[in-house]
Amino acid sequence: MTAAATGTHELAGPSRTRGRVWVFAAYAIAALVLLPVLALAWEASRGSEGLWLHLAKNVLPHAISQTLTLLAGVGVLVAVIGTGCAWLVTAYDFCGRRVLEWALLLPLAVPTYIVAYAYLDLLHPLGPVQELVRDMLGYDSPREFRLPDIRSMPGAILLLSLVLYPYVYLPTRAMFMTQSANLVEAARALGTTRRQVFRRVALPLARPAIAVGVSLALMETLNDIGASEFLGVRSLTISIYTTWVTRSDLPGAAQISLAMLVLVVALISLERWARRRQRYASSTQRSRSFAPRELHGRAAAFAFLIGALPVALGFLAPALYLAIEAWRRFSFAGLSDDLLIEARNTFLLSAIATSAVLISGVVIAYAARAFPRRAVLVAQRVATLGYAMPGTVLALGILVVVAGLDRWIAASAREILGISTGLILIGSGAALGYAYLARFLAISVGSVEAGFSRVPRSYDHVARTLGKGVSGVLWQVHLPLSRGALAAAGLLVFVDCMKELSATLLLRPLNFETLATHLYGEAARGTYEDAALAALAIVLVGLLPVVLLARVGRGRD
């Protein structure tokens, strides 16, 4: 959609000033996201050349190849699982499909580091799986017989994909559901088989959704620290972490993360470039879903099993493991009082951050649609940068910015009022909110954009002709038509805020714990079983939006 910004699409009209507000708001949000990046760049520029040489020679080659392998593997696997499952539950009807429709979202509620840990334990020679295998084969001790180690690149790709595929499944299914039935029916009437319809009609139409989903999953992969670490993958993110933590070299870490940022921008640009000539707008009044094909007997059972597999592996197995561990822990040591307070903290923080992220996402996406000037489009790209950075590194950038502001506020308060304010922004949690906003804006911008892109441009022009202002068009045309996309974005952001660990750990106020930081504190001791309760709580709270979303999806039927 980067049609040379000639202004042809601009919703020009009498209210230029109103438009200016949108544009400036978009600039302001982009600036907020850019600030920590600039702070990082400044930090990186203070680095030593000697270290850079060491990194380039001994660290980066391996880290980059590991990262690219991981990204390629996860990208392919989430695209296959996510798209396959989305097609399965929209093109076919079988017993259990209704359940699968929402159950396929469940892995969203499980953080990557918990899934990795759960599987390490489940598949450990001392774990239930290998014990069962040994029993069946008649071995007594793990010294006599062991399965290969999950701590490997294939293991990491598989486990990450099992919890990240919903990022693809969710938007792709929405796309399949709203694809106009007449396109599919026309294709069928022209004699294409079902399989061909999928390949030649549904898949090309769903490409923007798949692309958005895959890029989100890939950024999650890049950001992950826990899972890669547990599974022995030395990704770029881990290198950044060790450079910073072990060598206390923030400039060096900033240098690697900027290099990583380039990689991400390249990924996104490539994806955009591949779709440069395509336009997606459905011209039907009300999209109807095409009639799914009914399956019976063996075919239905097979379809259900295929669809249930990702749910079982990505959610049921780790969640059951957590539930059992949590129960054992609970019987052994009882429940800590802090857990309820932490759950409340987590929920409030995530809810506030989610609204901010959604509103900002709508502003950016709408400004880019109504005023697609080059500068606005650049602002839109910039606004999505935060998601591409590992949370830790972004948090460091934010810390530099926010703490500087805090110091200035504190100094001014001392000067002018003679009172000591302490660190107001960090102390109040505003810094945390900022981090979440910068980090997850990409999700809402991406989803809202995908939603808006299905609204034909003629609607905007008609609404304007009928005397609606720029904002009126948004309120009365785009938002109602993009409800589903907004709900999807809200869900993704909320769950991501809840799972967020690295930035939360660094920027949270004194005596403030979220479920994730509690869990991490426990995990630092290597006693995940103590954290099983907190982990289970994260998973349970994460289920709420999944339920909500399933209802929104159903409202369409």
Added chain:
Amino acid sequence: MVKSTALHGTIAASTLLLSAASAASAQELNLYTSREPGLIEPLLEAFTESTGVTVNTVFLKDGLAERVEAEGEASPADVLMAVDVGKLADFVEKGLTQPVESEVLTESIPENLRGPENNWFALSTRARVVYAAKDLDLDAITYEELADPKWEGKLCIRSGQHPYNTGLISAFIAHHGAEATEEWLNGMKANLARKAGGGDRDGAKDILGGICDIAVANSYYVGRMRSGAGGEEQQEWGDAIKVILPTFEDGGTHVNISGAAVAKYAANKDEAVQLLEYLVSDEAQKIYAEANYEHPVKPGAPVDPMVESFGELTVDSVPLTEIVEYRDQASELVDKVGFDN
């Protein structure tokens, strides 16, 4: 910034008044720590009970120094607590600490366990030891022997970049120089039964799971596992191993520390010093020994019987300050040999 002295004086006075007021009204202090909360909570509770000073903690595993640095003069931190001598050295390098004049501290803590100009203080020590399978015919081992090909495919260890390991590698550099250390790391890498990673307890778990025969880990985990506080499973891991105190060929056993410093801009300096002094009291050192299974820093303070059963600890002669110097080199060598890859 030119300011009138009158204004200056007023601000200074009001700030003083304010801080005095806050100190008098609410006896409290803010602790930034990278120690696991569960380990220091008993100590802090005991401190509050005996002094009436409440402690607000923030637990930060990574980025503690950066956060305090960014907060600058406005930082609420009074005490900075960390494991690993390197982290404490970082605090000093970044100018986040202040020297402390306290006879109680200088008399209780030997000089080699204090930072330059008393900028930090060790509060407990822990040894980097070898866990071996119970039935393994092995009573003694040197750190150098960990690279011996006879252990091929039998060794477990956490990431080479973890401070516990970089500390050990720094000590190796101090003993044998960088070249020999690189060779040693290569030898150890060839001996790994699985990728370097996980935590120290995983060494014991993986020995029980038949993945490895020996593992390098910290001493205090054994006590925690065997105590059953972490559940039955961990007790089984702890019972599956025996502990060997390794030494350098020309030295003793490598130890690292947990310690604390008073923050440079501490508003509650008196309470901060009070906390440190409490932590080296007999009562607190006993908690370190009994609840955490660490070695006390105070000469003559009792050790937990289980820790005593590991044998006589001969602390290696390389001073902690020297270990700090080789830290970056150790970390770079880990990268160079691709220890974690």
